[in-house]
Amino acid sequence: xxxxxxxxxxxxxxxxxxxxxxxxxxxxxxxxxxxxxxxxxxxxxxxxxxxxxxxxxxxxxxxxxxxxxxxxxxxxxxxxxxxxxxxxxxxxxxxxxxxxxxxxxxxxxxxxxxxxxxxxxxxxxxxxxxxxxxxxxxxxxxxxxxxxxxxxxxxxxxxxxxxxxxxxxxxxxxxxxxxxxxxxxxxxxxxxxxxxxxxxxxxxxxxxxxxxxxxxxxxxxxxxxxxxxxxxxxxxxxxxxxxxxxxxxxxxxxxxxxxxxxxxxxxxxxxxxxxxxxxxxxxxxxxxxxxxxxxxxxxxxxxxxxxxxxxxxxxx
Amino acid sequence: xxxxxxxxxxxxxxxxxxxxxxxxxxxxxxxxxxxxxxxxxxxxxxxxxxxxxxxxxxxxxxxxxxxxxxxxxxxxxxxxxxxxxxxxxxxxxxxxxxxxxxxxxxxxxxxxxxxxxxxxxxxxxxxxxxxxxxxxxxxxxxxxxxxxxxxxxxxxxxxxxxxxxxxxxxxxxxxxxxxxxxxxxxxxxxxxxxxxxxxxxxxxxxxxxxxxxxxxxxxxxxxxxxxxxxxxxxxxxxxxxxxxxxxxxxxxxxxxxxxxxxxxxxxxxxxxxxxxxxxxxxxxxxxxxxxxxxxxxx
Numbered sequence: 089x090x091x092x093x094x095x096x097x098x099x100x101x102x103x104x105x106x107x108x109x110x111x112x113x114x115x116x117x118x119x120x121x122x123x124x125x126x127x128x129x130x131x132x133x134x135x136x137x138x139x140x141x142x143x144x145x146x147x148x149x150x151x152x153x154x155x156x157x158x159x160x161x162x163x164x165x166x167x168x169x170x171x172x173x174x175x176x177x178x179x180x181x182x183x184x185x186x187x188x189x190x191x192x193x194x195x196x197x198x199x200x201x202x203x204x205x206x207x208x209x210x211x212x213x214x215x216x217x218x219x220x221x222x223x224x225x226x227x228x229x230x231x232x233x234x235x236x237x238x239x240x241x242x243x244x245x246x247x248x249x250x251x252x253x254x255x256x257x258x259x260x261x262x263x264x265x266x267x268x269x270x271x272x273x274x275x276x277x278x279x280x281x282x283x284x285x286x287x288x289x290x291x292x293x294x295x296x297x298x299x300x301x302x303x304x305x306x307x308x309x310x311x312x313x314x315x316x317x318x319x320x321x322x323x324x325x326x327x328x329x330x331x332x333x334x335x336x337x338x339x340x341x342x343x344x345x346x347x348x349x350x351x352x353x354x355x356x357x358x359x360x361x362x363x364x365x366x367x368x369x370x371x372x373x374x375x376x377x378x379x380x381x382x383x384x385x386x387x388x389x390x391x392x393x394x395x396x397x398x399x400x401x402x403x404x
Numbered sequence: 405x406x407x408x409x410x411x412x413x414x415x416x417x418x419x420x421x422x423x424x425x426x427x428x429x430x431x432x433x434x435x436x437x438x439x440x441x442x443x444x445x446x447x448x449x450x451x452x453x454x455x456x457x458x459x460x461x462x463x464x465x466x467x468x469x470x471x472x473x474x475x476x477x478x479x480x481x482x483x484x485x486x487x488x489x490x491x492x493x494x495x496x497x498x499x500x501x502x503x504x505x506x507x508x509x510x511x512x513x514x515x516x517x518x519x520x521x522x523x524x525x526x527x528x529x530x531x532x533x534x535x536x537x538x539x540x541x542x543x544x545x546x547x548x549x550x551x552x553x554x555x556x557x558x559x560x561x562x563x564x565x566x567x568x569x570x571x572x573x574x575x576x577x578x579x580x581x582x583x584x585x586x587x588x589x590x591x592x593x594x595x596x597x598x599x600x601x602x603x604x605x606x607x608x609x610x611x612x613x614x615x616x617x618x619x620x621x622x623x624x625x626x627x628x629x630x631x632x633x634x635x636x637x638x639x640x641x642x643x644x645x646x647x648x649x650x651x652x653x654x655x656x657x658x659x660x661x662x663x664x665x666x667x668x669x670x671x672x673x674x675x676x677x678x679x680x681x682x683x684x685x686x687x688x689x690x691x692x693x694x695x696x697x698x699x700x701x702x
Contacts, residue, residue, distance in 0.1 A: 128479045135472045230587055231557040234493040234517070245497050321467050321494035326557075328468070372476035378435070378462035 104395060105344050105359045112363060116370040123373060130252060136365035137254035138163075138313045138320070140358060142332055143339035144265045145195075145309025147357045150340055151269065152302040153282040153349030154209040158198055158216030159310040159336055160329035164224040166191040167314035171233040171240070171324035180239035188311045194220060195307020196300060203299040217333070225326050233324040244319020254316045261312060265354045278302060282349025338385070339364055342392040363388070425457040428673045429477035430666075433490040433514070434465040437590065437618060438642045439662050440488065443513065446666030447486065454674040456483075465556075467494035474498035478505045484673035486510045491558050492517040508676050511686075512669045513662070515560040522682030525668050528690045529561050532658045533568025535695050536613050536637050538576060539656055540569075543635055547579025548610035551602055553595055553623060554587040555615035562587075565615045565639060583609070588619040595622025603630050611635040617645035617657055624654060641696050652701035659696045 116123045142159050149156045170187035174180050194216070201212035246253045269275035277298050280288040289295050313332075318324050343360025345352025367388065371381045430447055432440050444460055451458035459482065463470035467490045477485055478501060485502050489495040492515055499519030502509050510523045540550060552569065555562030573580050584602045588594040595614060603609070603626060612627070612634055614620035620638030627634045638645050641659035648654040668689060676682060 122479055122481070125479070131475050131479055135475065138468070232491055232493055241497065245501075317468060320471060320497060321491075322497050323491070323493040325467050325491060325494060327466075330466075368472070369476060372461060372473060373480060375459050378464060 100395075105342070105356055105363070109359050109363050109366070112366055112370075116366065116373075120370065120373045123370060128369070128373075130250075130255070132362075132365050132369045133255045133258070134252040134320075135369065136361045137252075137258040138317045139332065139335050139339055139365070140258050140361040141261055141309050141313035141316065142336040143343075143357045143361050144261055144354050145306035146333075146336040147340050147343075147345055147352065147354050148265065148269065148278065148309075149209075149302045149306045150337075150345055150347060151282045151349055151352060152278045152299060153285060154202060154299065154302060155213065155337070155347075156195075156198065156303060156306045157210065157213040157333045158194075158220060159306060159313075160332035161217045161220035161224065162191050162194045162307050162310035163314040163317065163329035163332060164326065165194065165220050165227070165314075166311035167318040167328055168224050168228045168233060168324045168326065170315055171236055171318055172227065174237050174240065175233060175235055180237045184239075184243075184315050187315060188308060191311020191314065192304045192308040195304040195310070198307070199300040199303030202303060203296045221330075228324065228326040230326050232326065234322070236318070236322060236324075240315075240319045241322050242319070244316055244322065254320065257312065257316055261309070262354055262358055265309075269353060274298070274301065279350055282351075284350070335364070338389045341389060341396065344392075344396065346396055347393075360392070425455060426677050427457045427459055427480065427482045428484045428486065428670065428677070429459045429461070429480065429482035430486040430512075430669075431461050431463060431470055431473045431477065431488065433463055433470070433488045435462045436464070437616075438644075439616070439640050439660070440513075442642075443488070443662040443666040446663030447670045448666075449663075450667040450670035450674075454670060456670065456674055456677065458670065463490055465490055467491045470495060471498045474502060478502055478507060482507065483677045484508050484510065486512055486669045486673060487516070488512045489514050489516050489559075491556070492560055493558065495519075508673075508682050510669050510672055512665055513561065521686045522676070523669075523672050523687050523689055525665050525672070525689045525691065526560070527660045527665075527693050529564035530568040532639060532660070532693045533565035533570075534572040535568075535658055535693065536565070536639065536656070537569040537572025539695060539697070540611050540613055540635075540637060541573060541577040541580060543655060544577070544580055544610050546577055549581055549583045549606070549608050551599075551606065551609055551612045552582050552585045553598060553612060553614035553619045554585060555590045555619070557587055559590075562590075562615050569613055588614070588622065590616045590618055592618040592622040595619030596626050597622075599623035599626035600629075603627070603632065609634050611637065611655070613637045614639065616640050617642045620654060620657070621645060621648065624648065628653075646696060649696055649698045652698045654698075655701075656695055656697040659694050661691050661693075665691050 166187040169190050170183045173183035198213050198216045201207045202209045277293045281298055339361035340357050342363055343356035461473040463473055470490050485507050495516050496518035499509050499516055503520045508522045511521050512525050515524050583606050586598050588598045612623050617638040617640040620636050624636050635655040637655050638657040641657045645657045
C-alpha cells in the first residue's frame with residue numbers, strides 16, 4: 089500500500105469518530121434550528137450520562153479482552169439498594185456509598201467466574217445478568233421505590249455552574265478512567281492482557297487479578313450510573329437498566345474500541361456515547377418515529393463495526 | 405466511510421419544513437399496545453381538526469426514555485405536553501422541568517404522583533374495576549376461586565383497577581376468594597406465561613380478572629391449552645378482546661374509550677393554546693366506561 093493511503097487509514101482510525109461526530113452535529117444543526125441551543129446540548133449531555141458511565145466501565149473490561157453483559161442488572165440492583173437504604177433511614181451519602189460498594193462487589197462476583205473458574209465472559213456475565221435481575225425484583229418486590237431524600241433528586245436533576253450534575257459526574261469519571269488506563273501500570277497491563285493474553289501472562293502480568301479488577305471496576309461504573317439514574321427518575325425502578333448493556337457496548341464499539349481487546353480508549357467511548365445520544369436527540373427533535381430510530385441506531389453500530397474491521401485488517 | 409453518507413442521506417430526507425402551526429407534544433408509554441395506538445389516533449384526528457401539529461414520542465415502556473422524550477419536547481418548545489406516564493413517580497422530575505419551562509402538562513390514562521398537572525384525563529379505573537368485580541360475583545354465583553393478573557406495579561391504572569375489583573369482591577361476595585395475584589405488566593406474552601404457572605400451582609380456579617385485555621388474551625391462551633373451564637374478564641375492549649367476547653371465549657371486558665381520551669386531551673390542549681388558563685389544581689376529567697359481554701353465551 090502506498091504511504092499516502094496508509095496515512096489516510098491511520099488518520100481515519102484516529103480521528104474518524106471525531107469527524108463523524110462533527111458531520112452529524114453539522115447536519116442536525118442545519119435540519120433543526122433548536123439543535124444547537126445551549127439548553128438542548130446540555131440536555132443531550134445529561135441524557136447520555138448514565139450510558140456513558142456504564143460504557144466507561146465496559147471499555148475497561150473490553151480492553152482487557154472480556155465483556156460484561158450484566159451491567160444493566162448491576163445498575164438495577166445498586167439503584168434499588170441505594171433507594172431502599174435511604175428510605176430505611178440511612179443518610180443518603182452513606183446509602184449511595186453502600187450502593188457503589190455493592191456494585192463493585194457484584195462486578196467482582198462476575199469476575200470470579202471469569203478469572204478463576206475460566207468461564208467464557210459472555211456466559212458468565214449472562215448468568216450474572218439474570219441472577220441480579222431476579223435479585224432486584226425480589227428486593228423491590230417488583231415495585232418502584234419512591235419517597236427518596238432530596239439528595240437523589242439533586243444528583244439527577246441539579247446543576248452546578250449551569251452544567252447538570254450528571255454531566256459533572258460523567259466528566260469526572262471519564263477523567264479518572266482515562267488516567268487509569270493511560271497513565272498507570274495497571275492500565276498498561278489491561279491493554280497488554282487484551283492485546284495478547286499469552287504474551288502478557290508470560291511477561292509476568294498477574295492475569296487473574298487484573299481481570300478481576302476490570303470486572304469490579306465495571307460493576308462500580310454501573311453502580312455510579314445507577315445513582316444518577318435513580319436521581320433522574322426520583323425512584324428506583326425494578327426494570328431499570330434493561331438493555332443498557334447493549335447501549336453501553338454500542339457506545340464502546342462506535343467509539344473505536346476493538347471488541348477483541350487491546351485497542352481503544354475511553355475518550356473514543358465518550359464520543360461514541362455522544363454520537364448515539366446526539367442521534368437519539370436529533371431524531372426526536374425531527375419527529376422521526378421510534379421504530380425508524382431503532383433502525384438508524386443499528387445501522388450506525390454496524391457501520392462502526394465495519395470500519396473497525398477495515399482498520400484492524402490493515403494492521404495485521 | 406458510508407456510515408456518514410448514510411446518516412446524511414437519511415436525515416436530509418427526513419428534514420421537515422418549518423410550519424406555522426402550533427405544536428403539541430404527546431409522550432406515549434408504548435405504541436406496542438393497541439389501546440395506546442387508538443389513543444394516539446384519536447389525538448391525531450383531533451389535532452388535525454384543531455389545526456395543531458402533534459408530535460408523538462414513544463417511550464417503549466422505559467421510564468428513562470420517557471424522561472428524555474419529555475426533555476426533548478420541552479426543547480422543541482411545544483405549547484402543551486400530553487403525557488401518558490410509564491411510571492407515576494419516575495415521570496415527576498420531567499413534569500417539574502416542564503412546569504419550570506412554563507409548558508402546561510396534561511396526563512392521559514395514567515396519572516403522575518407529583519408535579520403541576522392541568523388536567524388528568526382517564527377512565528375512572530376504580531369504577532371499572534368495580535364493574536368487573538361485580539360481574540365476577542354474578543358469574544360465579546357468589547362463591548368460587550379467582551385469580552387476579554395485575555398491571556405494571558406502580559401505575560395508577562393497575563392500582564385503581566385492582567382497588568375497585570377487590571373492594572367490590574370483598575363487599576359483595578364473601579364466598580369468592582382471590583387465590584393468586586400476580587403481575588404480568590400489561591403484556592400478552594407475560595400474561596400467558598404467568599397464567600401457565602398459576603394453572604400449575606392452583607388446582608381449582610373458576611375465573612380470572614386481568615387488568616387489561618392483552619394480559620387477558622395471553623391468559624386465555626394458557627387456559628385453552630390446559631383444557632380447563634375458566635371465565636376470563638379483561639379491561640380495555642380492544643378489537644381482539646371484543647372478538648373473543650363475541651365468540652364466547654372471554655366472559656367480558658370493560659370498555660374504555662381510548663380514542664375519546666386522546667381527543668379530549670388534544671381539545672383541552674387546543675383550548676390552552678387559544679388562551680384558556682388552566683386552574684391551580686389538577687382537574688380530573690373522567691371518561692365513561694361500560695361492560696362488554698357476549699350476547700347469547702351461556
